[in-house]
Every structure is written in C-alpha cells, then in structure tokens.
Amino acid sequence: MKPALNRQLPSWTHLRLAAALCVGVSALAMLPEGASAQDSTLVIARDIDINSLDPSRAWCDTCQIYMSNVYETLIGLDKDNKTLKPRLATKWEANADQSKFTFTLDPGAKFADGTPVEAKDVKWSMERLENIKGGASYMMDSVKSIDAKDAHTVVVTLSGPNSEFLNILTAPYTGVVNSKVASANGAIAAPGADTADKAESWFMQHSAGSGAYELVDYKPGEELRFKANPHYDRTKVGVADIVIKQTKDSVTQAQQLESGNVDVAMQIDPDTAKTIQADTVSVETIPSYNFLYVALSPGAKDGGKLLTKEVREAIGLALDYDGIIDFTVGGAGRKIASPIPNGFPGTDGLTLPQQNLEKAKELMKKAGHAEGFELNDAFPNMNVYGVDMSLLNQKIQQDLAKINIKVKLTPIEFSVWRDRVKSEGIALTTLFFAPDYYGSAQYVQYFGMIEGSPWWNRAGGKRDASFTNPQTETVLTKALSASEAQKDGIYKQLAQQMIDDRIIIPVVSPDLVLAHGKNITGVRYSACCNLMMDEIGRQ
Amino acid sequence: MTRYILRRLISIPLLLLGIVSIAFFISHTTQGDPLISIIGDRQMDNPDAVAAAKARWGLDKGLPEQYVIYLKNLVTGDLGTSFRTKQPVARDLLVRLPATLELVIAAMLVGSIAGIVLGVIAARFRDTMIDHIARLAALMGSSTPVFWSGLILLYIFSVVLGWLPGPGRFDARAVAPETVTGFLTIDSLLAGDFTAFGQAIYHLLLPAAVLGWTVMGIVSRLVRASMLDVLSQDYIVAARARGAGELRVLLNHALRNALVPTLTILGFTFAYLITGAVLTETIFAWPGIGSYAVDATRNLDYPAIIGVTIIGGSAFLISNLLTDIAYAFADPRIRLS
Numbered sequence: 001m002k003p004a005l006n007r008q009l010p011s012w013t014h015l016r017l018a019a020a021l022c023v024g025v026s027a028l029a030m031l032p033e034g035a036s037a038q039d040s041t042l043v044i045a046r047d048i049d050i051n052s053l054d055p056s057r058a059w060c061d062t063c064q065i066y067m068s069n070v071y072e073t074l075i076g077l078d079k080d081n082k083t084l085k086p087r088l089a090t091k092w093e094a095n096a097d098q099s100k101f102t103f104t105l106d107p108g109a110k111f112a113d114g115t116p117v118e119a120k121d122v123k124w125s126m127e128r129l130e131n132i133k134g135g136a137s138y139m140m141d142s143v144k145s146i147d148a149k150d151a152h153t154v155v156v157t158l159s160g161p162n163s164e165f166l167n168i169l170t171a172p173y174t175g176v177v178n179s180k181v182a183s184a185n186g187a188i189a190a191p192g193a194d195t196a197d198k199a200e201s202w203f204m205q206h207s208a209g210s211g212a213y214e215l216v217d218y219k220p221g222e223e224l225r226f227k228a229n230p231h232y233d234r235t236k237v238g239v240a241d242i243v244i245k246q247t248k249d250s251v252t253q254a255q256q257l258e259s260g261n262v263d264v265a266m267q268i269d270p271d272t273a274k275t276i277q278a279d280t281v282s283v284e285t286i287p288s289y290n291f292l293y294v295a296l297s298p299g300a301k302d303g304g305k306l307l308t309k310e311v312r313e314a315i316g317l318a319l320d321y322d323g324i325i326d327f328t329v330g331g332a333g334r335k336i337a338s339p340i341p342n343g344f345p346g347t348d349g350l351t352l353p354q355q356n357l358e359k360a361k362e363l364m365k366k367a368g369h370a371e372g373f374e375l376n377d378a379f380p381n382m383n384v385y386g387v388d389m390s391l392l393n394q395k396i397q398q399d400l401a402k403i404n405i406k407v408k409l410t411p412i413e414f415s416v417w418r419d420r421v422k423s424e425g426i427a428l429t430t431l432f433f434a435p436d437y438y439g440s441a442q443y444v445q446y447f448g449m450i451e452g453s454p455w456w457n458r459a460g461g462k463r464d465a466s467f468t469n470p471q472t473e474t475v476l477t478k479a480l481s482a483s484e485a486q487k488d489g490i491y492k493q494l495a496q497q498m499i500d501d502r503i504i505i506p507v508v509s510p511d512l513v514l515a516h517g518k519n520i521t522g523v524r525y526s527a528c529c530n531l532m533m534d535e536i537g538r539q
Numbered sequence: 540m541t542r543y544i545l546r547r548l549i550s551i552p553l554l555l556l557g558i559v560s561i562a563f564f565i566s567h568t569t570q571g572d573p574l575i576s577i578i579g580d581r582q583m584d585n586p587d588a589v590a591a592a593k594a595r596w597g598l599d600k601g602l603p604e605q606y607v608i609y610l611k612n613l614v615t616g617d618l619g620t621s622f623r624t625k626q627p628v629a630r631d632l633l634v635r636l637p638a639t640l641e642l643v644i645a646a647m648l649v650g651s652i653a654g655i656v657l658g659v660i661a662a663r664f665r666d667t668m669i670d671h672i673a674r675l676a677a678l679m680g681s682s683t684p685v686f687w688s689g690l691i692l693l694y695i696f697s698v699v700l701g702w703l704p705g706p707g708r709f710d711a712r713a714v715a716p717e718t719v720t721g722f723l724t725i726d727s728l729l730a731g732d733f734t735a736f737g738q739a740i741y742h743l744l745l746p747a748a749v750l751g752w753t754v755m756g757i758v759s760r761l762v763r764a765s766m767l768d769v770l771s772q773d774y775i776v777a778a779r780a781r782g783a784g785e786l787r788v789l790l791n792h793a794l795r796n797a798l799v800p801t802l803t804i805l806g807f808t809f810a811y812l813i814t815g816a817v818l819t820e821t822i823f824a825w826p827g828i829g830s831y832a833v834d835a836t837r838n839l840d841y842p843a844i845i846g847v848t849i850i851g852g853s854a855f856l857i858s859n860l861l862t863d864i865a866y867a868f869a870d871p872r873i874r875l876s
Contacts, residue, residue, distance in 0.1 A: 041712040051576055052625060059579035133591040135579035194591035204625050220624040220631070221834060222826035223711065245711045246824045251690065252706060255698045261705040415571035415839045418583060422572070446581070454584045 042239040042520075042536065045247035045262040051135070053218060054203035055177050056128045056193075059135020061434070061530060062244070064172050066224065068529035071175025071209035072234075074103055074122065074154075075166055077438055081289075081343075081527040084166055087234070088117055088176055088210070089154075097161045097481055105152040110231035111178040112207065112214040119148035124179035126156070128189035132197060136173035139436070161481035167439035170528045178208035212237050212534035222246055226533070238522060238537025250386065257281055257515055263538075264516040264523055266531065269386030270332030273513045280518055285332050288512040289341040289527050290385045290434045292392060294319070294505040299460010299467060300425030302376045307427060310367040312502035315428075317360035318403045319396065319507060321353050327395045328387045329510045336506040338495035339433075339447040345440045346491025350499070353506075360403045372404020377428040378420060381411035384432045385510045392430055392507070421458050430507075437528045440491040441480060447504045448472040448494065459503050472497050540867060544860070551856050555849060559613065562848040563606055566841050573839035574598070577622055596622065609845070618849070619842030623834060628846035631831065636850065637721025638708060639827030642819070643812040645747035650754025651805055655798075657755065658762025659789055662770060673759060680756025689749045689822035696745060703745045706824035710738055746823040750816055754808055761804055765797035772796075799866065806862030807855070814851035 049060045055071055076087035089103040109117040123146040130140035142162045147155045158165060168174065179189070185206070186198035207215035212235065213226040224244040228237045245262060247253045250272045253265035258278040268276075273283050296315060298307040307315075325333040336342055337350035364370055379393050390411055397407040407428065412420070420426055436442060447455050449469035461467045472494060479490040498504060516523045522535035574592050575583055582588040593599040597608065612619065618628035654677075661673035696703040708723055709715045715723065716730040724743070727735035769775065770793055778792045817829035824830075828850060835843035 043711045051579070051623065054625075057578075059582075133578075133582070133585070133588040135582055137588060138581060138585065195595050200625050201620075219634075219826060220626075221635075221830050222708075222824070243711045245707060246826070247706060248821055248824065252693070252822070252824075255694055256705045259698045259701060259705060261697070262711070413571060413837065415573060415575050415837075418575045418580060419570055419572040422583060452584075454581065457584050 040239070041241040041243055042264070042538065043262040044242065044244045044531075045253040045256050045265040045267075046244050047248050047267055048221070048224060048244060048246045050218070050220070050224070052200060052204070053207070053215065054132075054134070054200040055125070055173070055175055055209075056132035056137070056197075057134035057200055057203075058173065062224070064530045065244070065533070066215075067172035067175050068211070068526070068531070069213045069226065069533045070207045070211045070215060071172065071177060072109070072117075072211050073169055073172060073174050074105075074176070075169045077170045077526060077528045079524065081525075082438055084170065088122070092166065094166075098163045098165070099158045099161045101156045101158075101165060102149075103154045103156070105154065107152055108233070109210055111181070111210045112229040112231060113178065113181060114231050115178065115180070116151075117176060117178075117210050118151045119154045120151075121176050121179045122146070122154045123148045124183075124189045125177045126174070128177070128182075128187065128193060128197075129174065131189060131191050131193040133194040136171070136436070139168050139171060139174060160477075162441075163480050163482055163484075163487065164437075164439040164441045167437045171437040172529050173436070175209060175211070178210075181208040213242065216241075232534075235534050237534050239533075242533055242536075250383075254515070257517070260517070263520050264536070267386070268513045268515045269329065269383075270511060270513055271330045271386075273332075273515060274330070276515065282514075282516055282518045282520075284514045285511045286514060286525060287334055287342070288385070288509060288525060289343065290432065290512070291336050291339075291341055291506050291509040292384065292387055292389075292430060292432045293339060294396065294507055295426075295429050295431060295455065295458070296503055296505070297421075297425045297427055297429075297459045298503075299463045300427040302424065303374070303427040304425060304460060306369070306373055306375065308367055309502060310363045311369060314360040314363035314367070314403055315400060315405070316353065316502055316505045317356045317363070318405075319353070319399050319505065320355045321507060322355075323399070324392065324395050324507050328392050328508060332511040332513075334509045334511070336509045338499045339504040339506055340440045340443045340491065340495050340498075341435065341509060344435075344438065344443070344491075345487050346489075346493075346495045347440075348488065348492070350492070350495055355399075357402055364403050364405075370404070372406065374406045374408060375400070375428050376410060376426070377407045377430075378410040378412055378417060378426045379430045380414040380417045382414060385434075386513070387432075387508065387510055389430060396428075396430070396507075425458060425460050435527055440487075440494070441476065444472065444476050444479075444491075444494045444498070447498055448476065449498075449501050449503060450476065455503060467503075469497055469501055540864075544864065547860050547863075551853075551860075554856055555852055558848060558852040559610075559845060560606075562845045563609060563841075564602070566839070566844045567602055567605070569839065571839050573622055573841060576838035576840070618846045621835070621843045621846075622840040623838050623843065628842045631843065632828065632846055632850055634721065635826060635828050635831050638723075638825060639813060639816060639820070639829060641722045641724060641743065642746055642750065642825055642827060643809065643816060645743050646750035646754060646812065646816075646819075647805070647809055649747050649751030651758050653751065654755040654758025655762050655794070655801075657759035658797075659766055659794060661759065661763040662766030663789060665767060670763075673763070677756040677759040680752040680754075681760070682756070683752070685749055685753065685818040686822060688752065689746070689819060692745060692749055693822065704742050706822065708739070708742050708825060709735075710742075713738060746819050746825055749823075750812065750819045754812075757804060757808065758801060761801050762794075762797060765800055766793055769793045769797045802865050803862050806858040806865070810851075810854040810858035813854040814847060 048062050050062050051060050052058045072088045074089040076085045078085045088105055088109050090106045092103045094101050126146050130137055142158045144159045145157045149155055185202040188197040212232045214229050216225040216227050218224050226242045228240045250269045254268050254272050254276055256262040257265040276283055296307050296312050298304045321335050335352045337352050340347050377393055379389050382389055393409050400407050449456050449467055450473045451468055459467050475493050482490050512525050514523050519539045521537045526532055578588050578592045621628050621631055624631055657673045661670045664670050697705045716727045716732050716735045719726050719729050723739035727739055775792055778788050814828055817833055820827045820829040832847040
C-alpha cells in the first residue's frame, strides 16, 4: 500500500502553506497589466554598438544616430539624401577653387542649456575633432585653419581644393559642441588633446549639443535615453522622450515590435521581416547605400601571389551575384557595379556585374591556373546589415569551386581579422561599408589604389608598389576641385578604375527594412545620419 | 574549524593573484587588436591615431610593465577603465553585479525548490508514471539549450499570449526606481513603489524560469538519486516501524541527509551562473555580468575581461568555502581541518 502524502500534516505546515499562498497572491496582484507606464516614451529596438558618446571619439552606427540627434552639424542632408540643406549654418559660400568656405550661423540656435551657438564653438569643435585623433578625425584632414570672424561667421581654409567638404560637414561626427560646458568638464581642443583631454567619461553620461534631443542616461548594454531639447526650434519634435533599448537580434526585435513592447525596430533582416504578421506593424523594404564586398589582396602573405590581375578578374566573373542576393538576403538586395554605392555621384550607367563562368575559366587558363589552387578566406564572423557573413562566404566558396579555386573558410573575430589584415594581409576576405555622408570621394580615398589608402595598405601596396594606380590619385585631385556639373563624369572614371583594379568586388547592397508600429510616422533612412528622431511622430 | 576557515580565507588572495595573472597574460597575448573598438576600423591605418590611442590606454608599454602597473592599481582597488564603456571597471561591475545576482538568486530559488520537490516525488514514486514525467522534465531542463528555450518561451508567453513582458529588466516606457542596492525588486520596495516592484517581478519571471529550469534539471536528478539511496537505509525502515508519518519520513529523515551532496552542486551552480548566465542575459537583454563579459571578450576589452575573471574566480572560491562549511553543518560526521 502506498502511503498518502497528506497524512499527519502538522499544523505549522498549514500555516506556512497559507503564508506562502498569501505572498503569491499578493505578488500576482501587483503584476502590471500590460503598458501601465508612460506610453508617451518612444521605444526603439536596436543592438547598441556604442564605442563612445564623446563627439570627437565616437565611431559606430549607434553613435551616428546619437550624434545626429544630439549635436547639430553646420549643414544637413535633405530627405532625398542628396541635397544639402541649412542646419546650424543658414548660408555658406566657397571660393572659386573650393579651398575656402565661409559659413553664417543661425543667430537663434541654442545649446540645450540655453546658451547661443557661436562661431567659437564651431572652431573649438572642429579643432577638437582633429586633435583628439579619434575615429572620425580624418574628416578634418584637409582643414588648414578655422577662423571665427565674429560670433556668427566661421571661415574654414583647406590645404587644397575639396569639393566634398560641404558634404563632409553633414556627417554627424562634425557636430558642434558647447565648448564652455565641455571645457569645464575636462575637454581640450588644442594639439595634444589626444592624451591630455579627460572629458570622455563625462560625455558618456552628459551631452552638450544643440540638437533636437539631449542625453538623459546611458546604461551600456541596456539603454540609451533621450529627452527633447527645450531650446531646439528648427523643427517641431514629435516625441518628447525616446529610448533606444538594447535588443540583440533581428528575431527578438521583430517579436518585440509585434507584441507592442517597442515602437521601431532598426535591424530586422529581410527574411525575418517576411515573418511579421501583426497588422499593427508597418514593414517597408527600401534600397540602402550599405554594401558588402569581396576584397582580394595580391600582396597578402597567405597566397596573395596567386591573385594576378587575370585571376582577380576571373574571380569577379565566377561570382553568382543574383544567387548571392537570393542566398544571403532572400532577394532583398541590389547588385552594385563599383565600390561606390548606387545613386552616389559617378554610378549612373555603370555596368552591373554578371556571372560568366566560361570567360572566368578562360582567364584562369590564361593565367596558368586551369587546374585551380587553394585560397584562404578569413572573414569577420558577424552579421552585418542582415547578412550572415558565414553564409555569404559559403556561397563564394561554392561559386569559386566552379573555376577550381578551393576556398578554405576561416571565420574569425573582427579584432583578430583587423590584426591579421594589417600585419600579413588576407588573400581573400569579405567586409562591409556604410557611408559617412553623401559623396563619392570617401570611397575612392578608402578603396582606391592610392598610396596610403586603407585598402592600398591591406592589398599589400607597401610591399609591392605595382598595386598603386597612379591615375586614381590624379583623377581624384581633379574631382575634388570639380564643379557640381563636372563631378559625375569624373567620379565615373574613378569608379571604373576601381572596377578595373579588381581589388574590391562589391557583391550585394542589402535592402533596409523600416519596421515600426502603424501609429508611428516619419521613420526614414538617412544616408548621413541613419535615423533622424526629430522627424518621428505618433498618430 | 575556525583555523580551517582562516587558512582558506588567507589562501583566497593568493589564488586570485594566480587567476589575475593568467587572465592578464592570456588576454594580452590573444591574437587581435583592441584598438579597433576604440578608434574604429578606418583609423587603424592612421599611425598617428593608433599611437595616440595606444599611449592613452597604456598599451604602448611592454607587457611586463603593463602587468606591474595593473597589479599596483589592483592593490588600491583600481581595476582599470573599460575600453568600451569608458568607466572604471569596478564601477561597471558594481552596476551590473546586482542585476546578475537578482536573476541568479531568483533562478536558484525557482530551480532548487522545484528540483528538490520533483526529486523527492520522483524518488517516492520510483518507476511509476510520475517518476517518468519528472525525469522527462528534468532531462528537458538540463539538456535544452537556453538560447532555444529562452526564445521559444519568450515567443509563446510574450508575443503569442502576451502574458509576460519582452526582454529587459524593466518596462522601457516606465521610470525605474532610484538605484540604492541595484536590485530592482529591493529598490522599488525601498522607494515604496509597489507598481515598480510588480514590474521588476514581472520582468524577472521568464528569465528566472528559463535559467531555473536548467538548475531544476540538475537538482532533481541528484535529489532523486540521493533520496533513493537514503530511503533504502535501515534508519528509514526504523522510522517507519516507529510509526512516523510518510511526510515526516521523507522530509525530516530522508531529505535532510539526501541534500548533503546537493549542497555542493548548488554552491558551484550559483558560482557558475554569476558569469555563466551569458545566454539568458543576452536573450533577455539582461544587463548583467554575463553580457558584460561577452562584450568585453568580443572587443578585447582587457581591463573588463580581467575584472569579470576576478568576480568569477572570487565567486567560485567563496562558494567553495561556503559549501564546505555548509557540509559540516549538514552532516555532523564531517570535520573540517
């Protein structure tokens, strides 16, 4: 006979059970019923990748959003993502060769503490950006001097012509800081600021800008909280309180959006977007300026020598671009002709790449590699713009096998990848790029085979000067002093040169998914600034 | 026993020194460059920017010199500044530790209570349908990956049913109570804000259940095995012969003795979860030590990596000591020397 468990229960046990029941019922009674809190706060789901909130040290996608909305630049970028529009500067003019720019500031612009934005703040901010030597300091490389002529006039003199300087000034990293407040908290703009400046810790919890929002609180790994700047009147801010909430992956972001816990989800990939069914959610897929590319480094120590120009061209022809788009982003992406994204100056009329295995095999034969060879492919093991880099490289491996190149895949951490690509080079790798502003020179300066450019270094330019394309530097100099009417044609030449170099082979420009509650308005993609929060509203 | 405890306490700093030294040299000699997360990929090709960043973070010095500086600072309680958060690591850990402790304590409570109850019932009803169901629940708990169970339960209870909230410690639209202890449940009670307390519990339920399920799986199997062993002992037969009630036999006579081996597992599980709740913290956007460790590792944030190692190492050493002491109390036959 099995004894009954409830036999001989002592009275104190009854009391304990009763007490536990009371506690449980009380706790249940206190559970909130859904959204009992302040519904006015707009919640944005995003994988927060902040490296710094110091305007002169910040360099990341979330930093771009933060900077755009907390600090104002002199010039803004209109909704067409091409036209420059006044922001802190109400007007500007350039000299004939575009080496000297005069800006007139908005006399009504005020920082969040109510003090006016003056020319001295612009000068201080630009000098600090340059002297801190942080992630975006290269944007000030061409600046020779900055003069505050009066409280509302700034003159910037460059070391040479730069027709893209105004575009650079739309980049959020060039935002203007309240110099008095920042200096009081340890910020330094003078040369030597890279080691003497002590303000970064302060900037991680405070802001000193004139943008639509100011920082309320930053909890790393948790949230970034904003409130509207009471002194901002350039536009009417739609939502007073915004929080960017750490939400790691695309699936969770979609779930949170569907359940109404968040209002906007920023990194939903196209495949996940297709699974969203809630009729309270709006999903729009739009082209982006971001892209992923294959990079071939003939100067790399691990097999770079095999990558002659013919072999590089064969690799470009062996790739199944349409298949890559289907395989990696479920068809929600675009082909891209050159390392300058579609829609930027110089890209109209370029021929989009197409797989041609016959020609690729012919080139391999001509190069003496009809039987193929083995090639190492080390790539950062991450998910970028909705593309799983492992999947992308598996597809590349399949495609190159068709011309007898046996690709050995090595997924590695980004920091390890960076170390390796700098020290010994990587023969075949894949990477990504997003624009810092609307303009094509940034791509030529980064990808072009110009002495000292990042990809000239990585391709092995220091080891073998023959990788340098002397024409690229000459044409770029011409582009930087060109008029608006001439720009397109000159950048097209540069784009073609980069295509012919076959060092960088763009493979996919993934579409961007704009996903938000149907009651949310004004969510759009900005080429310079990612997300302009002051345009967002709630119906 | 006092001498034993003192000896163990004295050995902890020495063991920690060894742990810190190993963590320091392994992290600093791992392939990869932490500067990429400080100045970004673009500036890595700018020698001026690289030199400036190295000088600022002390990475321009030789490894032995960096090690000596680190130890000197460590003695004063300075764990360095995180490359990523730009805040002192000690401060970061103090901010994040309560979040992890709150989650781990809740998970341990859920897991150990459920595990003990399930283990006792399974042993009592050995080889019956109840035992099989208990085994299935335990196996699922200990073998289901948290990243899967977490996402599935989140989808069911938050998205489909809407009964429980999404990731995070608190409703993003609400204002959290002022931080006193860092435990949201305690801070909301201290502030007298019962709505906030409800919110904190509400957000704690699912991650604690997911993490606790794993604990439950381990504990219930262990308790069952121990109970079966104990229930076959002569003193249990004697207790029953004296007419003791079944519940008294199970709880007072059998369970107390069966729990001794479970204490070891509970102690180590608690210590492990301090840094090991990584997946749960990631899925539920729980800003604790685990997610901090992941970020630190991905960015080669040396000071943060070593800081987390110190916390994890301390947790293991202390829990080990406490487990040994608890053993002595639970079983008078055990003498610590």
